[in-house]
Amino acid sequence: MLAKFLKQHTGPLTADLVQEPGHFGLGKVPRRLKPASTVTSICGYCATGCQLKLHLDEQGRAVNLSPQAGYPVNLGMACPKGWQALDPLDSPDRATVPLLRDESGTLQAVTWADAMGAFTGRLQAIKEQHGRESVAFLSTGQIPFEEMAFLGCLFKFGMGFLHGDANTRQCMATAVTAYKQSFGFDAPPYSYADFEESDVIVLVGSNLCIAHPILWQRVMRNRRNPEIIVIDPRATETAQAATRHVKLQPKGDLALLYTLAHCIIRDGRTDAASIERTEGIEELTEFLMDYSPAAVAPATGLSVEEIEALARTVSEPGKRVSWWWTMGVNQSYEGVRVAQAMINLALITGNIGKPGTGANSITGQCNAMGSRLFSNTTSLVGGHDFANTGHREKVATGLGIPCDAIPSDPSLAYDEILAAAEAGRIKALWVIATNPFHSWIDSGKLAALRENLEFLVVQDMYRTTETALAADLVLPAAAWGEKEGCFINSERRIGTLKAVRRAPGVALSDFRIFRLIAGAWGCGDLFAGWKDPESAFKLLRDLTRDRPCDITGIEGFEMIDRLGGIQWPYPAGSPTVEPALDTERRLFEDGNYYTPSGKARLLFSPPAPLPEAPDSTFPFLLLTGRGTSSQWHTQSRTSKSDILRKLYPHDAYIEIHPDDATRLSLKEHDTVTVRSRRGVMNAAIYIAPTVQPGQLFLPMHYPEVNRLTHPSFDPHSRQPNYKACAVSLTKIRRFAD
Numbered sequence: 001m002l003a004k005f006l007k008q009h010t011g012p013l014t015a016d017l018v019q020e021p022g023h024f025g026l027g028k029v030p031r032r033l034k035p036a037s038t039v040t041s042i043c044g045y046c047a048t049g050c051q052l053k054l055h056l057d058e059q060g061r062a063v064n065l066s067p068q069a070g071y072p073v074n075l076g077m078a079c080p081k082g083w084q085a086l087d088p089l090d091s092p093d094r095a096t097v098p099l100l101r102d103e104s105g106t107l108q109a110v111t112w113a114d115a116m117g118a119f120t121g122r123l124q125a126i127k128e129q130h131g132r133e134s135v136a137f138l139s140t141g142q143i144p145f146e147e148m149a150f151l152g153c154l155f156k157f158g159m160g161f162l163h164g165d166a167n168t169r170q171c172m173a174t175a176v177t178a179y180k181q182s183f184g185f186d187a188p189p190y191s192y193a194d195f196e197e198s199d200v201i202v203l204v205g206s207n208l209c210i211a212h213p214i215l216w217q218r219v220m221r222n223r224r225n226p227e228i229i230v231i232d233p234r235a236t237e238t239a240q241a242a243t244r245h246v247k248l249q250p251k252g253d254l255a256l257l258y259t260l261a262h263c264i265i266r267d268g269r270t271d272a273a274s275i276e277r278t279e280g281i282e283e284l285t286e287f288l289m290d291y292s293p294a295a296v297a298p299a300t301g302l303s304v305e306e307i308e309a310l311a312r313t314v315s316e317p318g319k320r321v322s323w324w325w326t327m328g329v330n331q332s333y334e335g336v337r338v339a340q341a342m343i344n345l346a347l348i349t350g351n352i353g354k355p356g357t358g359a360n361s362i363t364g365q366c367n368a369m370g371s372r373l374f375s376n377t378t379s380l381v382g383g384h385d386f387a388n389t390g391h392r393e394k395v396a397t398g399l400g401i402p403c404d405a406i407p408s409d410p411s412l413a414y415d416e417i418l419a420a421a422e423a424g425r426i427k428a429l430w431v432i433a434t435n436p437f438h439s440w441i442d443s444g445k446l447a448a449l450r451e452n453l454e455f456l457v458v459q460d461m462y463r464t465t466e467t468a469l470a471a472d473l474v475l476p477a478a479a480w481g482e483k484e485g486c487f488i489n490s491e492r493r494i495g496t497l498k499a500v501r502r503a504p505g506v507a508l509s510d511f512r513i514f515r516l517i518a519g520a521w522g523c524g525d526l527f528a529g530w531k532d533p534e535s536a537f538k539l540l541r542d543l544t545r546d547r548p549c550d551i552t553g554i555e556g557f558e559m560i561d562r563l564g565g566i567q568w569p570y571p572a573g574s575p576t577v578e579p580a581l582d583t584e585r586r587l588f589e590d591g592n593y594y595t596p597s598g599k600a601r602l603l604f605s606p607p608a609p610l611p612e613a614p615d616s617t618f619p620f621l622l623l624t625g626r627g628t629s630s631q632w633h634t635q636s637r638t639s640k641s642d643i644l645r646k647l648y649p650h651d652a653y654i655e656i657h658p659d660d661a662t663r664l665s666l667k668e669h670d671t672v673t674v675r676s677r678r679g680v681m682n683a684a685i686y687i688a689p690t691v692q693p694g695q696l697f698l699p700m701h702y703p704e705v706n707r708l709t710h711p712s713f714d715p716h717s718r719q720p721n722y723k724a725c726a727v728s729l730t731k732i733r734r735f736a737d
Helices: 002-021 112-131 144-158 173-183 213-220 237-241 253-266 271-275 279-286 291-300 304-313 335-348 368-374 391-397 414-423 442-449 510-521 534-545 555-563 658-662
Strands: 038-042 049-057 060-065 100-101 107-110 135-139 163-166 198-205 227-231 244-245 319-325 358-361 428-432 455-460 473-476 482-488 493-499 622-626 653-656 671-674 680-687 696-698 724-730
Touching: 100 112, 112 135, 112 428, 112 473, 112 510, 135 144, 135 414, 144 163, 144 368, 144 482, 144 510, 144 534, 163 414, 173 335, 173 358, 198 335, 227 237, 227 304, 244 304, 253 279, 253 291, 253 304, 253 335, 271 291, 271 335, 279 335, 291 304, 304 319, 319 335, 335 358, 368 482, 391 534, 414 442, 482 510, 482 555, 493 724, 653 658, 658 680
Parallel strands: 135 163, 135 428, 198 227, 198 319, 227 244, 319 358, 428 455, 455 473, 622 696, 653 680
Antiparallel strands: 038 049, 038 493, 049 060, 100 107, 100 473, 482 493, 622 724, 653 696, 671 680, 671 724
């Protein structure tokens, strides 16, 4: 019936797809999976990259799952989200057919042929009238990198547009920029085994217990009796479980890291051989003269004695020290320099390129690392540079496209794309597998911005996200579990995902939607080699030759599965070790970096003041972050699980210190209005000594939260500063009060 429907309603655009016996995302499970009782697949939530064992019925449909015992990432463990990964596939609000807004403003079901006609007709008309910079895409870190690459290549090389960015800008742009500037390439140096090999583990702005619970379990496997130090304003779950909580003043992290480096250099607790492999030690030493513990203590909220003790702990000779950060650092107006301050500390103490060491960013989304290398947003596909003529020629040759089809000028960043749309320069947006009307900073602005767009296309598995509800055209996409491809996790490990469910209705995988668009646009011949995800993988694999992320030694998906995932780099000729559990692959073991000199760069600049500090009108400093391990981003998936919904509060709540609650006559569960200069929301009071007086905490998952957040950005990475803004609290009084 499905094949008949597609032939009748889409014509030649999908005839090849219908006839393919092993296609993905067209409502059919690949035939080669049917005889198996189980298959493995990488979880589609966070970038930990756990492998799950999917249990299939006789039709090849996944009916249950369990964590994979032998996988070198999760070692048989799974968090609540992973255990319930199949639930979101059965939600009644799945997008099952294309929806097009009619003249009355109502979204109506249409055929794929009509959807493609509207898509190509509207965007080609806008391009003809306003030029190649008048349309942009906003994509994701949650689809396989073969799909990410196809999108970027199609949009820029085939359709001829310029601007596109991914929502990895919201979580990982800081780490990307920090690594590129310091190491010469976006290269997280570590393996998860380093959690188990460290003597000192320093977590900065990272609530690992909640945000990455499997990685916390890796910490708990450490038999070296490590010192676990958490640097965070809040007494988070991780801080409470650590051996030492450094209760920092919000955004005092950069000053603290500088004063630690000051103490270490002052006392000669450095590693001469490691410093020899750096550039800028003299300049850094001179810069740090102004960052004595006495000078910095007021900005950090710590005593001189606490600072000195911490400096000794993180530089003790012979001890393996690893630095780890997540969104508390990345989502900051000066996050790049904070990340580089940790990189500097690792470099000057020799804590890099060895077991249990490193300056290590933990990625947010399941395929954010794939986005960083292959999405064609901040870099040219395969870890190349748009501005480099040789790189453009190499990519053009590898993909069989004209070199002049590859732009040499960079795309606007995410915030710049939205600013251009607000100003009327960008007339149309194509949003793929992300929900910016909820997740973007100062999100109330997007409703006004929407009025300036002539055409908004949303490609998503759900028709009910805040962004999909605002769309002119909704393209129904298959989800995780309904298609194939590869993810790359935080430790650079490539793993495969499998199609084990039927996509509902006539929903297609994003890969197949891009094939439809290429055909409808008239550039299908450019992408004739992109027949399926594994064909695309092999094209992309070959492009990485001689780049730091070289994976030319990987034969295909079967090899990735057989070896338990493969960390890049894995160039041709790499030794094969089975199982992969017996080997870990760190970067910079030889002391060579990816800069022209082969040396790492020590980078720094003075701390900047908070973009928006509390005052008499808005006296509280609002912090935001992960709420529970059962919630995920905008909850568009986790809210579909009956079990996960029972594990977190349905309505928004705000944490307040007991002293502030007493002063404002607030009791537990009172409802308050939280107001910033940009928006307002209501939340229930949760009295918690885990926050400091004068500070509040809101979980980021509720749609109202980003109406409050401050639209400031790191100048190097353009990553938004979600973590701190000024707000006021007002109790909502009932008649009985």
